[in-house]
Amino acid sequence: xxxxxxxxxxIGYSSTLIVNDLSVEIPKxxxxxxxxxxxxxxxxxxxxxxxxLRMQNGAVYLDGKAIHQxxxxxxxxxxxxxxxxxxxxxxxxxxxxxxxxxxxxxxxFGTLRKEDYEYIHWAIDVTGLREFSDRPxxxxxxxxxxxxxxAMALAQxxxxxxxxxxxxxxxxxxxxxxxxxxxxxxxxxxxxxxxVLHDLNxxxxxxxxxxxxxxGNLVVNGSPKEVMTKENLQTVFNIDAEMAVCPxxxxxxxxxxxxxxxKE
Amino acid sequence: MSNSFLTASQQKTRRKNFVTIxxxxxxxxxxxxxxxxxxxxxxxxxxxxxxxxGQGDAQQQLILFEFRLPRIVIAVLVGMGLAVxxxxxxxxxxxxxxxxxxxxxxxxxxxAVMLYISFFPTTKAAxxxxxxxxxxxxxxxxxxxxxxxxxxxxxGITPMRLILTGVAIAAGISSAMIVLTLRLTPENYQFVAxxxxxxxxxxxxxxxLALLPWLLILLPFVYAKSRVxxxxxxxxxxxxxxxxxxxxxxxxxxxxAVGLAGASVSVSGGIGFVGxxxxxxxxQLVGAKHQFLLPTAALLGGFLVLMADTLGRSLLEPSxxxxxxxxxxxxxxxxxxxxARLKE
Numbered sequence: 001x002x003x004x005x006x007x008x009x010x011i012g013y014s015s016t017l018i019v020n021d022l023s024v025e026i027p028k029x030x031x032x033x034x035x036x037x038x039x040x041x042x043x044x045x046x047x048x049x050x051x052x053l054r055m056q057n058g059a060v061y062l063d064g065k066a067i068h069q070x071x072x073x074x075x076x077x078x079x080x081x082x083x084x085x086x087x088x089x090x091x092x093x094x095x096x097x098x099x100x101x102x103x104x105x106x107x108x109f110g111t112l113r114k115e116d117y118e119y120i121h122w123a124i125d126v127t128g129l130r131e132f133s134d135r136p137x138x139x140x141x142x143x144x145x146x147x148x149x150x151a152m153a154l155a156q157x158x159x160x161x162x163x164x165x166x167x168x169x170x171x172x173x174x175x176x177x178x179x180x181x182x183x184x185x186x187x188x189x190x191x192x193x194x195x196v197l198h199d200l201n202x203x204x205x206x207x208x209x210x211x212x213x214x215x216g217n218l219v220v221n222g223s224p225k226e227v228m229t230k231e232n233l234q235t236v237f238n239i240d241a242e243m244a245v246c247p248x249x250x251x252x253x254x255x256x257x258x259x260x261x262x263k264e
Numbered sequence: 265m266s267n268s269f270l271t272a273s274q275q276k277t278r279r280k281n282f283v284t285i286x287x288x289x290x291x292x293x294x295x296x297x298x299x300x301x302x303x304x305x306x307x308x309x310x311x312x313x314x315x316x317x318g319q320g321d322a323q324q325q326l327i328l329f330e331f332r333l334p335r336i337v338i339a340v341l342v343g344m345g346l347a348v349x350x351x352x353x354x355x356x357x358x359x360x361x362x363x364x365x366x367x368x369x370x371x372x373x374x375x376a377v378m379l380y381i382s383f384f385p386t387t388k389a390a391x392x393x394x395x396x397x398x399x400x401x402x403x404x405x406x407x408x409x410x411x412x413x414x415x416x417x418x419x420g421i422t423p424m425r426l427i428l429t430g431v432a433i434a435a436g437i438s439s440a441m442i443v444l445t446l447r448l449t450p451e452n453y454q455f456v457a458x459x460x461x462x463x464x465x466x467x468x469x470x471x472x473l474a475l476l477p478w479l480l481i482l483l484p485f486v487y488a489k490s491r492v493x494x495x496x497x498x499x500x501x502x503x504x505x506x507x508x509x510x511x512x513x514x515x516x517x518x519x520x521a522v523g524l525a526g527a528s529v530s531v532s533g534g535i536g537f538v539g540x541x542x543x544x545x546x547x548q549l550v551g552a553k554h555q556f557l558l559p560t561a562a563l564l565g566g567f568l569v570l571m572a573d574t575l576g577r578s579l580l581e582p583s584x585x586x587x588x589x590x591x592x593x594x595x596x597x598x599x600x601x602x603x604a605r606l607k608e
Contacts, residue, residue: 011608032557048503050501050504050505052500052505053502058403067404072285072504072508072509073507074507075507076505077505077507080503080504080505081501083499083501083502083505085499086497086498086499086501086502087498087499089358089497089498089552090547090552091547091548091552092551092552092553093277095271095274095552096551096553097498097550100494100495100498100506101506103491103506103507103508104506104507106491108488109487109490109491109555110490110491111486123522133271134271134273134274134277153505156506162505167592186269209441249393
């Protein structure tokens, strides 16, 4: 069953299309990942799904309804978005930023109600930020900061989470930490997670469904076993990959790789 | 305001913010009393209080109610308008250096005033009440021009382009004004120069009446948008993700910023720096949440302009230093201090 249907979508300007004519259905309650080389249009596609970019053609359907025709506030109650470079204004505390996640559920002056507090405190606990909640955001480390943004998206109380490279700029342990958190949210609460990841092995290990893009087109999509093959990686990234099996997920991973023109 | 969902430290912050706001109110009242005593004719604080409560003689009443009080009220209102205008602009542009001057509001108002004076220098008796109207129209036109020039189809208004266009237009207008000064007679020049420096020149109740409705409508409107300003401050993508119609919200908030600054500048002349400094200071005092930031900035702005005007009137008695200059003299060092701290 699909929660989001991307239907013949074209994005970009009339002269230069970044995404040409892309159709794919994103499964409900699963982790879906978009992979692809730099400039392949994966972030662009994510932004169109998140209704940040207007489409030249086609439509994105959220449970059968065209997303651009829905009220933006209504979409925000269903789908939370974590952009790649999120920055908080100085002086804001962790609690305050997370409380902004309640925006689509509030009206008027925005006094937080009991339900709002429950969501905020749940988001703080599930991301393990309890001891930091009164600190200013600029006093946190990169990994903690990323957790705060995820907590804000969680406080939004949506069943769909869209994340653009949530592990960028984090060290190995903190990358895994964020991905395990997302996996937990998916497993325990059935949330649909859609993200762009740079690390192929992370994508393979944590996804149910993968989409590989190149030059604005969807090259291949399916389970990690279907997408993470030597042939596909050659087509998409132009690399000669040595494949192995991840001991944790039993999915294929890329052990190491070489560029074709160097190998001769 | 107790709330069982807040931690002790959050309640402490809340209390601290309320104390800040009350302190500012007290400061304004103190400056108000000092300002009432400032002027060529000295009145004791006791006389001021008695006159305020209807016990003074005719001369005291005239001085306080017809000269000093309207001027004080205007100074406070202008300060509030400029500060909130600056807070809006800094909020939606995510740029701590944005202020109403950048939107070309001061320049546009100044140009309108100057055009009028240089082309109708002889009808000097009549235009006093026309000047604020002209200044407001000039401010509005400039803002619309800048908005149109920085608008792009598909993208709408990006704050960065708005600021760059604003700076360019303001520079263009300033050079046009320099050309126009060549046409002016010395006394008209002096009037324009004082106007541009930001003296609270429109000091009677009629100007209060012209300014007050703007603030009464726009300040609550902006305050009601605190939540929106909070999330616009997080950047475009996040704001859209949270469900804000950013294009529409930005347009309304920009219009409110222009209205507030235009109305203020039209009776005060080109007072700069308040729109820059008041929101800055407010952020240091109460943080980035607009529910607290906006009222704090408004009170700080009111306090700053009132203090500047009072100082300007008393330092070189009997002549006056325009409030705009006093604000700049006080504001510039603070600004340099900010820059130095940012570098660290």
